[in-house]
Amino acid sequence: AMLVFLGGFSSATSMVIVAAIALATMVSNHIVMPFWLYLRRSRQAVSGDVRSILLLSRRISIAAILALGYGYFRFTGGTGALASIGLIAFTGVAQILPALIGGLFWRGATRKGAIAGLCAGFFLWVYTLFLPSFGGAWLMSADVLVYGPFHIEMLRPRALFGVLDMDPLVHALIWSMGVNTLLFLVVSMVTFPTPLERLQGVQFVNVFQHSSGQGQRSSMSVATDDLLVVAQRILGSERALALFRDAALKQGKEGGLPDPTRDFVEQLERQMAGTVGAATAHAMIGQITDGATLSVEDLIAVADETAQIMEHTVQLEAKSQELAQTAQKLQHANEKLTELSIQKDGFLSQISHELRTPxxxxxxxxxxxxxxxxxxxDQARKYSSIILEESIRLTRLLDEILDLSVLENGQVVLKRDHGKLSELVDRAIAATSSYDNERPLKIIRDLPSEDIDLVTDLDRLSQVFINLVSNTRKYCDVAVPELEIAVRRLGDLVKMDFRDNGSGIAEKHREIVFEKFSRLSDASSAGSAGLGLAISREIMRNLGGKIEFVPGDGRTLFRVIFPIELAENSGKPMV
Structure with missing residues (x-):
């Protein structure tokens, strides 16, 4: 019995020792040493012996591993079989598999996708398998195992989303690996790999295309003394010197140091890998052999900085163009406001003159x-007539100002009357015929096209026609002015073009021709305060139509479009 106990005790002890040493070696070689080299990457070539750091990290790792193992034993009560504990650990380690396979065979895999998948997979592994293995003794109570957190049965660790009658290990493996893989694929597809990730993807996915040969076997651009210093730090002085002497003898040298050929450097790296691990050994040799050259990260950083500078330059140019366009618009608006201000001052001056004169x-x-x-x-009758005419003139001017104010405020009341379009045109021509003695106007019409029945405010529409005919008589700058009135029916709409044979409106006046302070020429000579077109625009807006100036062949063309029948909700402008 004593021999059986001693055999079992020694077997268990040796297994613990081997496992602790193996885990401590992996931790020191693949975690501690690479991290230490990263922190001291600028001065590791002149630092002292790293074996002390290596031994210290392994001793601390062994102590931590034993403490964790003992803690797990105390919390679980030591009832779990070794095989089940190993399967739990295996499921946790298996979470690395999707990112590992994806990195080897898929160039589209990204760092963000790998991190997302690993985090989700490890979380589900801890939630569905690792914490439940304590049997409700630590962090996760027995109530949560049975009823789920907050009594949500769909979130029970061993029956996630209602999946029942499944082995806990298989249940945890399917959920953790499935979510891990799904997130890895989805996040990798929605994110774009960085330049370094793309370069690494090419190297890993097409590994056989980049390692078909051993390359040139001539001496590398590195001093053998530097390699010896690194070897002594890792392997120890005696072992490093013995390795260098054997390499020198193989190269045919009786004494001294060997040439730093590629074969020798690879052999040295393999010897160092047995002590500090392949990753650390490769990193330390790489720092010496490639230390004088720019790394891929440095080149990518330079390229990124250049790209950022170019992007900022493009943004600045776009901002500059936008500011220039804004400044141009502001200048144009300022010029228009200045012109309107001048027109307003002229209008006020003209109104004062028009009021003062009568x-x-x-x-x-x-x-x-x-x-x-x-x-x-006779004299008394003459003076009385003058007083009457001036009163009528004063009343007309005040009526125009009040009329425009009412139209702009939308307070006008429109009447729906029946009438012929031709009669409205006749009325407008007759109303302006008093000027014929001073300046006759030839009017060209197509009477059949004007035979259209209207249901609208005939007085207001006639007022627009009178303004247009009157403007032609006043402003047309030819000896014998002509006005062509063209009518065309467009379904429920009527389009009328008033075109004269003059030289047209100057381009600088076209944008403000409908402003209430604008005048097409000197107001004193025309006998107008510049309200006719502004009033016409407001009338057409209230009638549900529009009036616009149409630039063409150099002549003046005003187009009036309005509905045949005035709508009940009149007053809405036409688009």
């Missing part, structure tokens, strides 16, 4: 009539 005449002739004296009956 008032002065009315006052003067009224005083003459009041004094009486030796006035004859």
């Amino acid at each position: 008032m002065t005449s009315i006052r003067a002739f009224a005083e003459i009539l009041r004094e009486g004296g030796s006035l004859t009956e």
